[in-house]
Amino acid sequence: MAEHPHAALVRKGFEAFSRGDMDALRGMIASDATHHVPGDHPLSGDFKGVDAIIEMYERLGMETDGTMDSELIGICVDGRGHVVAMNRFTAERKGRRLDDTGCIIFRIVGDKVTDLDECVEDIDKNNAFWA
Secondary structure, three states, rough: OOOOHHHHHHHHHHHHHHHOOOOHHHHHEEEEEEEEEEEEEEEOOOEHHHHHHHHHHHHHHHOOOOOEEHHHHHEEOOOOEEEEEEEEEEEEEOOOEEEEEEEEEEEEEEEEEEEEEEEEHOOOOHEEEEE
């Protein structure tokens, strides 16, 4: 059985993110999309528009000196434009290490991601890491 197109889009997005291919990601994200990052730290909040989202992704790489990795664990779809992707995020920054599990809930319209809403397993650990 073939993978659902929404699952395939999210999988391609994770692969592009892992390669640092921001041009590929830009092509998958709607121009007016929003990425919601949980927490109370400098990289949390709502990033509105594809340019702001890509800039945030680039900052993640800079802040972690390229050590970040987001391993895709699994994907669930509802066939109506929602995808939940579970991932394991690891990174090193300022002598600290983050190893946490989370999910991103994607909203897809047509063939573009229009909304990304992150959830993390340990929000306090994430806040401390990014502070």
